[in-house]
Amino acid sequence: MAEVQEKEGGKKKKGAQKKMTIRVDFTPMVDMNMLLITFFMLCTTMIKSQTLQITLPTNEKLEKEQQNQAKQSEAITLILDTEYKEDGLTPAADPESGKTIHNIYWYKGLPDTTFQTNLIAKERFIGDGRDANGVKAQQGIRKILRAQNTEVLAKYDEYKEIWRNKGDWQGKKMTKEVFDSLAKANAGDTLLTRPVVIIKPGPNATYESLINALDEMQINQIARYSIQLPTHVDTLMLEDYQRRHPSEHVINAPVRSENATSSNK
Amino acid sequence: MGKVKVKKKSTFIDMTAMSDVTVLLLTFFMLTSTFLQKEPTIVYTPSSVSEEKVPVNNLITVLISSADKAAKEGEDPLATEGKIFISFSGGLDSTQAAPYIRRKVLDNAVQVYNEQHPKDQISLNDAQKKVFAETNMLGTNFKHLPTLLSMSMGDIDKEQGDLRNPNTGIPINDNKNKDANLNDFQVWCRAIYLTAKQMHDDKALDASMTAEEAKMLEDLYNAIVKEGKGIAIKADKDTPFTTVNQVFDNLQTMALNKFSLMTALTSEDE
Numbered sequence: 001m002a003e004v005q006e007k008e009g010g011k012k013k014k015g016a017q018k019k020m021t022i023r024v025d026f027t028p029m030v031d032m033n034m035l036l037i038t039f040f041m042l043c044t045t046m047i048k049s050q051t052l053q054i055t056l057p058t059n060e061k062l063e064k065e066q067q068n069q070a071k072q073s074e075a076i077t078l079i080l081d082t083e084y085k086e087d088g089l090t091p092a093a094d095p096e097s098g099k100t101i102h103n104i105y106w107y108k109g110l111p112d113t114t115f116q117t118n119l120i121a122k123e124r125f126i127g128d129g130r131d132a133n134g135v136k137a138q139q140g141i142r143k144i145l146r147a148q149n150t151e152v153l154a155k156y157d158e159y160k161e162i163w164r165n166k167g168d169w170q171g172k173k174m175t176k177e178v179f180d181s182l183a184k185a186n187a188g189d190t191l192l193t194r195p196v197v198i199i200k201p202g203p204n205a206t207y208e209s210l211i212n213a214l215d216e217m218q219i220n221q222i223a224r225y226s227i228q229l230p231t232h233v234d235t236l237m238l239e240d241y242q243r244r245h246p247s248e249h250v251i252n253a254p255v256r257s258e259n260a261t262s263s264n265k
Numbered sequence: 266m267g268k269v270k271v272k273k274k275s276t277f278i279d280m281t282a283m284s285d286v287t288v289l290l291l292t293f294f295m296l297t298s299t300f301l302q303k304e305p306t307i308v309y310t311p312s313s314v315s316e317e318k319v320p321v322n323n324l325i326t327v328l329i330s331s332a333d334k335a336a337k338e339g340e341d342p343l344a345t346e347g348k349i350f351i352s353f354s355g356g357l358d359s360t361q362a363a364p365y366i367r368r369k370v371l372d373n374a375v376q377v378y379n380e381q382h383p384k385d386q387i388s389l390n391d392a393q394k395k396v397f398a399e400t401n402m403l404g405t406n407f408k409h410l411p412t413l414l415s416m417s418m419g420d421i422d423k424e425q426g427d428l429r430n431p432n433t434g435i436p437i438n439d440n441k442n443k444d445a446n447l448n449d450f451q452v453w454c455r456a457i458y459l460t461a462k463q464m465h466d467d468k469a470l471d472a473s474m475t476a477e478e479a480k481m482l483e484d485l486y487n488a489i490v491k492e493g494k495g496i497a498i499k500a501d502k503d504t505p506f507t508t509v510n511q512v513f514d515n516l517q518t519m520a521l522n523k524f525s526l527m528t529a530l531t532s533e534d535e
Contacts, residue, residue, distance in 0.1 A: 026280030026283065029284050033287035036291050040298060044297075049499075050313060050318065050319070050527075050529065051315065051319050051497055051526060051527055053317060053523070054523075054524065054525070055523045056516075056523075057517070057522065058520055058522050091503050201510070203505075205505070206502060206505055207502055207508075208503065210506055211311040212311070215313050218315065
């Protein structure tokens with residue numbers, strides 16, 4: 001292939017050029033290309049990061065407090081907590097899945113401030129799995145959130161079915177864009193019963209647990225949620241829960257000083 | 266006895282095909298890749314089901330460092346946690362920097378800082394501003410900024426990479442007043458906001474601007490003020506929420522309450 005052979009044509013002339021074979025050795029070329037490929041492979045990112053959009057309220061304290069009280073009575077509160085390893089430094093990982101263990105303490109409505117009963121239940125981010133009979137089923141916190149948002153999800157699943165089967169929607173094939181906008185309108189449909197979720201990352205919660213919680217909102221099509229810090233009542237409720245369930249000992253994260261990040265000021 | 270004749274065989278292997286393949290691979294890598302941005306520390310972002318891509322243009326990334334997992338005996342692993350760096354990427358693609366925007370933001374930041382600290386004013390010369398415009402990611406306090414920008418590029422990287430250095434990281438605190446006592450991080454936020462707004466409010470602000478620079482500022486305005494897609498927070502998955510929340514809180518105070526969180530993609534298990 002790398003040879004160019006010049007053939008004599010037709011008649012033999014006197015003083016015709018000799019038969020020549022030009023052979024180009026491509027080995028150095030391959031060497032160089034390999035080096036370049038290695039360079040590009042090491043210096044580049046193939047995967048672009050994804051982003052998660054969030055909009056937080058501005059720091060207007062008065063309004064915020066009023067909103068909270070109105071919502072709390074019908075809301076689902078998720079208190080996030082992350083389990084730590086013995087050394088208390090790195091989060092503990094589940095031996096099976098290898099994922100960090102995040103506990104979610106959740107309750108519905110207002111907390112019982114008399115502490116006669118404790119409505120808190122403990123869940124985890126498990127996602128989808130199979131039940132005892134091997135049937136596909138949501139588990140963990142997803143199952144609970146799903147049960148609270150049945151009306152929205154029933155419609156969402158309908159749309160999804162059409163989209164999956166490339167069915168028709170208003171005379172046209174349903175595209176991803178149409179499906180996305182339908183799902184968005186559906187999640188925000190005020191005529192349906194929709195839950196309000198308050199996400200409260202506790203003192204041990206890691207950033208990942210927050211992202212996981214936000215993901216659950218997206219998966220379960222919950223449009224109304226807010227991120228808040230746990231109140232004093234929440235902290236007491238958690239302590240009360242741990243007193244009631246002494247076997248569920250959780251290792252806490254190392255105590256960060258109040259202004260650990262501003263110490264270098 | 267006759268000798269066994271070994272036939273001479275040519276060991277020449279035709280490398281043309283090989284060369285073709287490598288050139289194809291090379292082309293593929295050159296076209297699909299974006300260069301890794303130089304960052305003072307590596308963070309592993311948490312995974313999420315969100316499929317939204319990172320906007321390439323005019324993105325301001327706030328990087329929050331994580332605890333030192335490889336800390337040696339006697340070193341406080343938490344000392345490296347929560348250091349804040351800001352980077353400005355812009356222009357046509359992520360490999361191309363936006364020196365113009367960086368310069369504008371720096372000018373505004375110095376101005377705001379000097380207004381806030383009349384007793385501790387800082388000033389930067391042209392050479393220092395040029396260094397800033399060419400640096401991808403920076404995190405230091407304002408007092409140290411002139412010193413840092415006088416160093417060579419190599420020394421800057423070295424100092425910024427040392428998270429235990431007290432001058433590394435942009436100082437932050439819990440100030441909730443958006444007009445007074447701004448901390449250094451809030452000064453940067455204000456500067457970013459002002460830079461984004463300048464284009465919109467006063468188009469004839471800078472006659473020397475080229476059309477491309479004007480478009481960059483317009484894009485920045487749209488991203489930050491209108492869509493809220495201009496700021497992305499990049500933090501490690503194991504960073505405590507309280508540390509990340511402080512940055513959230515500062516951004517909320519500075520009325521930059523729409524922003525994105527950098528995540529890695531995971532599939533919705535179904």
